[in-house]
Amino acid sequence: MQSSIVKKVLMALSGIFLMFFLLQHLAINLTSLIPDDGKTFNAISHFMGYNPIVQFILQPILIFGVCFHFIMGLILEYQNRKARNKKYIYHNTNSSWISKNMIITGLVILAFLALHFYDFWIPEMEYKYINYEDSDPTKYFHELKEKFNGETYRTAIYCVSFILLGMHLNHGLSSSFQSVGVTPSRDRLLRKVANIYSFGISLGFIAIAVFHYFIH
Amino acid sequence: MDLLLKIWRQKNSTEKGGVQNYRIKNIEPDMSFLEMLDVLNQQLINEGDDPIAFDHDCREGICGSCSLVINGAPHGPDKGTTTCQLHMRKFKSGDTIYIEPFRSSSFPVIKDLVVDRSAFDRIQQAGGYVSINTSGNTVDANATPIPKPDADEAFKSAACIGCGACVAACKNSSAMLFVGAKVSQYAHLPQGKVERKERVINMVEQMDKEGFGSCTNTGACEAHCPKDISLDNIMRLNQEYLKSKIL
Ligand code: HEM
Ligand code: SF4
Numbered sequence: 001m002q003s004s005i006v007k008k009v010l011m012a013l014s015g016i017f018l019m020f021f022l023l024q025h026l027a028i029n030l031t032s033l034i035p036d037d038g039k040t041f042n043a044i045s046h047f048m049g050y051n052p053i054v055q056f057i058l059q060p061i062l063i064f065g066v067c068f069h070f071i072m073g074l075i076l077e078y079q080n081r082k083a084r085n086k087k088y089i090y091h092n093t094n095s096s097w098i099s100k101n102m103i104i105t106g107l108v109i110l111a112f113l114a115l116h117f118y119d120f121w122i123p124e125m126e127y128k129y130i131n132y133e134d135s136d137p138t139k140y141f142h143e144l145k146e147k148f149n150g151e152t153y154r155t156a157i158y159c160v161s162f163i164l165l166g167m168h169l170n171h172g173l174s175s176s177f178q179s180v181g182v183t184p185s186r187d188r189l190l191r192k193v194a195n196i197y198s199f200g201i202s203l204g205f206i207a208i209a210v211f212h213y214f215i216h
Numbered sequence: 217m218d219l220l221l222k223i224w225r226q227k228n229s230t231e232k233g234g235v236q237n238y239r240i241k242n243i244e245p246d247m248s249f250l251e252m253l254d255v256l257n258q259q260l261i262n263e264g265d266d267p268i269a270f271d272h273d274c275r276e277g278i279c280g281s282c283s284l285v286i287n288g289a290p291h292g293p294d295k296g297t298t299t300c301q302l303h304m305r306k307f308k309s310g311d312t313i314y315i316e317p318f319r320s321s322s323f324p325v326i327k328d329l330v331v332d333r334s335a336f337d338r339i340q341q342a343g344g345y346v347s348i349n350t351s352g353n354t355v356d357a358n359a360t361p362i363p364k365p366d367a368d369e370a371f372k373s374a375a376c377i378g379c380g381a382c383v384a385a386c387k388n389s390s391a392m393l394f395v396g397a398k399v400s401q402y403a404h405l406p407q408g409k410v411e412r413k414e415r416v417i418n419m420v421e422q423m424d425k426e427g428f429g430s431c432t433n434t435g436a437c438e439a440h441c442p443k444d445i446s447l448d449n450i451m452r453l454n455q456e457y458l459k460s461k462i463l
């Protein structure tokens with residue numbers, strides 16, 4: 001944990017873990033686009049919501065992973081800022097905006113996560129563990145429609161966040177492979193995978209939000 | 217050429233510095249950037265002013281002494297070129313040129329444009345060498361055959377002159393390109409294999425101790441390195457470090 005390289009390796013591993021999670025999340029949400037009145041989506045969501053392995057093992061690991069990643073991100077950002085004691089008056093180095101501003105895209109994702117928890121996770125926890133309501137296996141699809149249909153502000157905030165998420169992932173994916181010493185970050189195949197993955201995640205989630213915004 | 221120079225002046229390491237303007241006339245386009253500064257300094261000396269301190273030695277791009285951040289770019293606008301090899305023909309008459317020291321908490325300013333880069337020496341001393349038995353049984357380096365591709369890769373990394381432009385360019389002031397180059401250079405050669413583990417662990421430990429930042433893979437170091445040291449060296453550094461820690 002002391003060494004800068006170990007910190008970056010852990011940053012990369014937690015990021016890679018979160019990228020797998022996002023893929024799984026997108027795959028499940030895409031089923032809400034199937035024209036079967038949400039049957040498939042409800043079935044999978046219900047399974048995920050009530051399966052003890054998912055709820056009591058995978059979910060805590062996920063929450064730990066997110067917290068670990070953003071806390072480590074803040075630590076690295078602090079140390080890296082401290083390493084440059086004085087700013088240049090004229091600075092013009094050759095590197096991309098995205099790569100230099102992972103903290104900004106990251107903090108936007110964090111703010112988005114707060115909103116996302118407020119929208120979906122807190123109501124679910126209340127429903128399941130505080131009010132002990134009987135499980136309604138069709139509520140998931142309704143809730144999705146309720147939150148997005150005609151809800152301009154929420155849909156817009158989600159879409160903007162997904163764009164910034166895509167930017168974070170575009171640099172993050174190739175960077176993480178370099179951090180763990182597997183492939184140079186500019187490797188052509190790796191860059192291709194990073195482009196496909198980041199555009200796919202970003203556009204996929206945007207498509208779902210926009211679909212439910214317009215279609216009741 | 218007539219130029220307006222905006223140069224960082226700072227009396228010593230403790231005093232707060234600032235930018236001062238200097239107008240300079242009749243500069244030849246074929247002069248090097250440092251010769252242009254020599255002309256300015258002569259002018260300052262003639263006027264009884266304190267000349268501007270800047271580092272230089274070989275003036276042919278091999279020693280790694282010269283530095284300067286010129287218009288925001290370490291070693292100036294030319295790719296793969298040290299400041300001493302930069303020519304004034306890269307600028308136009310009437311240009312304004314900002315000249316600042318390399319910035320890093322680990323490279324404190326000594327005076328004006330001169331910074332203390334001894335942190336690099338200490339990293340080098342922590343493992344950037346191969347121990348050779350000099351008791352009379354020394355094996356000639358050329359007696360050990362090395363595959364050409366390995367020798368080429370080692371040579372590419374060995375081209376690093378330790379100037380510190382990578383640190384100056386990086387938003388994190390990371391020294392990973394420098395350390396990566398030094399570690400890779402030996403990792404490719406059989407002579408480097410013996411001390412392989414201690415080398416990378418000790419050099420990284422010293423690098424962290426000196427306060428350099430970590431690598432966010434922005435690629436600014438590679439873009440401004442006068443010797444075109446590739447970012448791949450950082451990947452290899454990470455790899456060597458993990459191998460040494462885990463295996
Ligand atoms: C699902 C969400 C997220 C995913 C999938 C993700 C993924 C990644 C990946 C793969 C990296 C590259 C690691 C490397 O360079 O080795 C990274 C870097 C980074 N992430 Fe995230 N991230 C997410 C959320 C966040 C959040 C919420 C923050 C909040 C601060 C954040 C802050 C950072 C920072 C600052 C870096 C750069 C660290 C550095 O290179 O110095 N990320 N992320
Ligand atoms: S890697 Fe390049 S920029 Fe960094 S010290 Fe070596 S030669 Fe200079």
Ligand code: FES
Nearest residue numbers: 275279280282300
């Ligand atoms: S003075 Fe030696 S490299 Fe520039």
